[in-house]
Amino acid sequence: MRTAAALIIGNELLSGKIADENLVVLAGTLRALGVRLERAVMVLDELEVIAAEVRALAASHDWVFTSGGVGPTHDDLTIAGVARAFGVPVVSAPNIESLLRDYYGDRLTEGHLLMARIPEGARLVTGGSAAWPGVVMRNVWMLPGVPQIFRAKQALIQAELSGGAPFVSLAVFTTLDEGQLKPMLDRVVDAHRDVDIGSYPRWSGVEYRTKLTFDGLVEARVRAARDAFAESLPAETIVRVE
Amino acid sequence: MRTAAALIIGNELLSGKIADENLVVLAGTLRALGVRLERAVMVLDELEVIAAEVRALAASHDWVFTSGGVGPTHDDLTIAGVARAFGVPVVSAPNIESLLRDYYGDRLTEGHLLMARIPEGARLVTGGSAAWPGVVMRNVWMLPGVPQIFRAKQALIQAELSGGAPFVSLAVFTTLDEGQLKPMLDRVVDAHRDVDIGSYPRWSGVEYRTKLTFDGLVEARVRAARDAFAESLPAETIVRVE
Structure with a gap:
């Protein structure tokens, strides 16, 4: 890289x-x-x-x-x-x-x-x-x-x-806070070491509490990590998936 | 310091x-x-x-x-x-x-x-x-x-x-560009080595072309440098002194 x-x-x-x-x-x-x-x-x-x-x-x-x-x-x-x-x-x-x-x-x-x-x-x-x-x-x-x-x-x-493949960035927005989602997140992080996963709490605003980001050069792997995490959350806690 | x-x-x-x-x-x-x-x-x-x-x-x-x-x-x-x-x-x-x-x-x-x-x-x-x-x-x-x-x-x-003296910051705004004011500025820089002097061109806007900043911990020295520079410019090129 x-x-x-x-x-x-x-x-x-x-x-x-x-x-x-x-x-x-x-x-x-x-x-x-x-x-x-x-x-x-x-x-x-x-x-x-x-x-x-x-x-x-x-x-x-x-x-x-x-x-x-x-x-x-x-x-x-x-x-x-x-x-x-x-x-x-x-x-x-x-x-x-x-x-x-x-x-x-x-x-x-x-x-x-x-x-x-x-x-x-x-x-x-x-x-x-x-x-x-x-x-x-x-x-x-x-x-x-x-x-x-x-x-x-x-x-x-x-x-x-020019000539390199761009990074792929996907995201999940959830109403869970970091303390609540950590066990699910840790499992996804362990299973997708080739994907850069970030967790960002939102301090103000009520739409969501945490944004999870999934980044990498191989789109299929980024998508797999994002989907695995989204599927591990209770559906009603997911605000948006990008 | x-x-x-x-x-x-x-x-x-x-x-x-x-x-x-x-x-x-x-x-x-x-x-x-x-x-x-x-x-x-x-x-x-x-x-x-x-x-x-x-x-x-x-x-x-x-x-x-x-x-x-x-x-x-x-x-x-x-x-x-x-x-x-x-x-x-x-x-x-x-x-x-x-x-x-x-x-x-x-x-x-x-x-x-x-x-x-x-x-x-x-x-x-x-x-x-x-x-x-x-x-x-x-x-x-x-x-x-x-x-x-x-x-x-x-x-x-x-x-x-807390307890330290704050930095003092003064400034001169001029219609001269950096290439024009450089000879005057260099003389002031040489004579005030204890003052941190900065020159910042403005890219857009017509009010002034360059902002000169004068910073230090000793107000009298900062003021002396600022005044020496302002006095070295043609008066009509000075937009503002702070």
């Missing part, structure tokens, strides 16, 4: 000024591609921390996706961090420089040109409706933190990582 | 089924207490992964706060993970058992009683409006993942970690 990790970079997130919006978007993209997102790490704008984290995550996962820190100011350290992780210098990409010159015209400053920086050896990924290329160093994608742009780049990931 | 890390646990987050809501709440709590949240890690429901992460984070930060995985089902592995991180067994807390017996009455099952599990040696933190105690093992707080309950527990953290 293909695996991935996310590295979310930015003081504004860990200081609580804003909530990250990008992880759930990336998670959804990877899920549909059948890639297992195993870990996400959020760090401050610190060069050595970013470099160490990129090095560790890139070595232990098929893909790493970073979010944030790719602008021209002093707190944008992702490009330098990835370069340091792989022991290469930062260089300016002529293709991106051209795009910047076209975009800014007479207003172009030295500051704007800093947005053309990439780790030496990185490749530019283009396609779809994304006006600007994605920057990929070996197995590390460097994505901008601005949520609108982060979302726009998902098409590049979808194009490049 | 006091430091903290967050460990967010749950397959439902990394599979993109739901977005985490708890980190930004914890970040705000810690910010107001003057505690620096340095890192957040999100992992799957895997015992060994949780244990290794707790061990690493607890050794490198003053406090660790976990979110999620404290219910009674097979995918709730936080209590066991923290116990394993510190090499202690999981035991049942008589005080929590009593609360569970009172709450569930005749409906009580063996499953419900599993919610009384704690790592041996953990202490229970009570107070405020929180009906249920917080569970703390050495410097590791184990908080529930359900957002309503996670928020309710913040009062316990506030009470126990």
Whole structure:
């Protein structure tokens, strides 16, 4: 199974000024591609921390996706961090420089040109409706933190990582609470070790008390687990099956 | 400076089924207490992964706060993970058992009683409006993942970690973009190394193009950096100062 990790970079997130919006978007993209997102790490704008984290995550996962820190100011350290992780210098990409010159015209400053920086050896990924290329160093994608742009780049990931079977997700909603349904659930978990089964209590609302989720890459097995669990419940406690 | 890390646990987050809501709440709590949240890690429901992460984070930060995985089902592995991180067994807390017996009455099952599990040696933190105690093992707080309950527990953290000066946050909003303001910003950054300065481009909207933030524990220094930057901009490019 293909695996991935996310590295979310930015003081504004860990200081609580804003909530990250990008992880759930990336998670959804990877899920549909059948890639297992195993870990996400959020760090401050610190060069050595970013470099160490990129090095560790890139070595232990098929893909790493970073979010944030790719602008021209002093707190944008992702490009330098990835370069340091792989022991290469930062260089300016002529293709991106051209795009910047076209975009800014007479207003172009030295500051704007800093947005053309990439780790030496990185490749530019283009396609779809994304006006600007994605920057990929070996197995590390460097994505901008601005949520609108982060979302726009998902098409590049979808194009490049396509070909895998997506995860199948099914669910049972029940009026039983976790303490009540646990014996039935444990039997189904034991008999379906290849299916990822989750149990989520609902705190407010009266429609159901617990949502059970069944996930995997083999639809028949996911369906078998979901059905075995639903059949083990008293029929009147089942609100919905998906 | 006091430091903290967050460990967010749950397959439902990394599979993109739901977005985490708890980190930004914890970040705000810690910010107001003057505690620096340095890192957040999100992992799957895997015992060994949780244990290794707790061990690493607890050794490198003053406090660790976990979110999620404290219910009674097979995918709730936080209590066991923290116990394993510190090499202690999981035991049942008589005080929590009593609360569970009172709450569930005749409906009580063996499953419900599993919610009384704690790592041996953990202490229970009570107070405020929180009906249920917080569970703390050495410097590791184990908080529930359900957002309503996670928020309710913040009062316990506030009470126990109070006494520090909060961070001061000021800001300048300008119509300049990052490429334009970079030379002025770099000078202010160089002259105020003790202030955390951030630059955030706005993608949509016309009111301003960039928000500059100035953060630190010493208000006079934060104010000096903010004012020095504002004074370096052409007056007509300043939309707002906070």
